[in-house]
Amino acid sequence: MDLDFAQLRRLLPHGPGMVLLDRVEELEPETGLTAFKTISGGEPCYALLDGSAGIDAFAYPASLLLESFGQAAAVLWLCSTPAAERVLMFAGAKECEFTGHAYPGDTVRHVVRLEHRSEGAAFVSGHTLVGERRIASYGSLTAVVRPRSALPEPAAVASITTG
Amino acid sequence: MADGDLYLEELRELVAEVLEVEPEELTDTGDFQAEYEADSLRAIEMLARIEKKYKIAIPQKELANMQNLKAVYEVTASYANWPKG
Amino acid sequence: MNTVAAPTSACERVEAIPQNGVLLVRGRKIIDGDGPYLPDHFPTITIFPGVFILETVVRSVAKVLGRDALSVVKVRSLRFLVPLYPGDELRFEAKVSTDPVLIKAICVRADDVKVATLSVECG
Numbered sequence: 001m002d003l004d005f006a007q008l009r010r011l012l013p014h015g016p017g018m019v020l021l022d023r024v025e026e027l028e029p030e031t032g033l034t035a036f037k038t039i040s041g042g043e044p045c046y047a048l049l050d051g052s053a054g055i056d057a058f059a060y061p062a063s064l065l066l067e068s069f070g071q072a073a074a075v076l077w078l079c080s081t082p083a084a085e086r087v088l089m090f091a092g093a094k095e096c097e098f099t100g101h102a103y104p105g106d107t108v109r110h111v112v113r114l115e116h117r118s119e120g121a122a123f124v125s126g127h128t129l130v131g132e133r134r135i136a137s138y139g140s141l142t143a144v145v146r147p148r149s150a151l152p153e154p155a156a157v158a159s160i161t162t163g
Numbered sequence: 164m165a166d167g168d169l170y171l172e173e174l175r176e177l178v179a180e181v182l183e184v185e186p187e188e189l190t191d192t193g194d195f196q197a198e199y200e201a202d203s204l205r206a207i208e209m210l211a212r213i214e215k216k217y218k219i220a221i222p223q224k225e226l227a228n229m230q231n232l233k234a235v236y237e238v239t240a241s242y243a244n245w246p247k248g
Numbered sequence: 249m250n251t252v253a254a255p256t257s258a259c260e261r262v263e264a265i266p267q268n269g270v271l272l273v274r275g276r277k278i279i280d281g282d283g284p285y286l287p288d289h290f291p292t293i294t295i296f297p298g299v300f301i302l303e304t305v306v307r308s309v310a311k312v313l314g315r316d317a318l319s320v321v322k323v324r325s326l327r328f329l330v331p332l333y334p335g336d337e338l339r340f341e342a343k344v345s346t347d348p349v350l351i352k353a354i355c356v357r358a359d360d361v362k363v364a365t366l367s368v369e370c371g
Contacts, residue, residue, distance in 0.1 A: 013290045013291075013292070014288055014289055014290060014291075015287060015288025015289070015290065015291040016288060017285055017287070017288040018285050018288035018289045018290075018297075019288075044255065044284035044285055045253045045254060045255045045284065046253050047284065048250040049250050049251070049252075049253060050250060050251060053250075053251060056317070057250075057251055057252050057253060057317075058253055059252075059253065059319065060253070061253055061254055061255060061303065061319070062319055062320040063254075063255060063299040063300065063302050063303040063306075063320070064255055064299070066299050066302075066323070067297060067299045070299075089298075089328070089331070090297075090298045090299070090328060091298075091327065091328055092325070092326055092327040092328060093323050093325075093326040094323070094324070094325050094326070095322075095323070095324065096322065096323040096326075097321070097322050097323075098319070098320055098321055098322070099321075
């Protein structure tokens with residue numbers, strides 16, 4: 001099964017500027033998928049770079065690569081489980097390595113494997129490539145399922161209401 | 164009862180890894196939250212690892228009954244049909 | 249002037265204290281709901297992305313080390329425990345060693361509730 005960008009935008013709860021995936025291919029529910037994202041120099045993470053910055057400064061941040069991979073994992077989970085009023089929260093990661101970089105113009109390819117799915121969580125592993133060059137590997141990523149209504153109170157609000 | 168001991172020790176290693184302590188430091192009745200700084204995320208990880216290792220499914224609600232190693236053994240044993248410890 | 253791409257900023261207030269051969273680094277930042285990406289995470293309720301907590305700590309450590317281009321090379325462990333919302337204060341305390349740069353940090357909110365822990369290597 002393949003998913004185009006319009007389908008990804010409908011599937012993920014993220015607003016458009018935070019959907020860090022362009023396309024999904026080879027989606028096998030309960031097993032895995034391949035996801036693509038093309039890096040663009042117009043992205044917000046590059047907006048504050050000094051005009052004299054060389055190309056090294058445009059290395060796509062590892063934090064965003066991790067988030068992009070996490071979203072691919074969320075897509076796999078959402079397509080493996082009946083839809084419900086729930087939020088998938090990125091809960092953790094272990095043993096990830098970032099061995100290379102992606103730059104504007106590169107298309108990153110995430111290969112995601114579902115390791116385990118339980119009632120309240122999903123565990124995935126995988127790696128990211130640019131062409132045939134592996135730039136990241138993820139030992140384990142954890143996402144936990146929360147009903148939307150169970151999101152805790154913001155601390156600022158909680159302290160006002162409880163004194 | 165030898166099988167039960169083996170399973171208990173397997174669980175001790177598994178839980179110790181999740182809690183990031185040495186297996187020797189993990190007592191049978193030490194409360195995970197009070198003595199090993201466990202939080203709900205570690206509890207979920209522990210449950211998932213047990214499910215995956217023994218190929219069983221344990222409902223999240225059982226986490227309330229899995230606050231120390233002995234309790235974890237008992238809940239796991241009932242879902243995996245092990246001898247009672 | 250920014251010399252490296254980042255989705256979020258370092259803490260404005262960062263201090264570094266040498267202690268027993270490592271550097272104890274502390275920082276605080278109020279979460280700004282209008283920052284880049286945030287209105288889209290999520291449209292119904294804004295939550296500070298967990299990976300931005302990681303980025304905040306790394307950029308803050310880079311600031312005190314004077315190494316702007318510091319980036320994450322390995323994530324040993326990253327745990328997000330409680331969401332942060334706009335207006336919340338993110339506080340972190342990190343033990344940092346250099347050569348290689350290893351960062352072990354605990355992040356809390358203003359009410360001392362733990363929000364994240366991380367152990368990463370940077371280069």
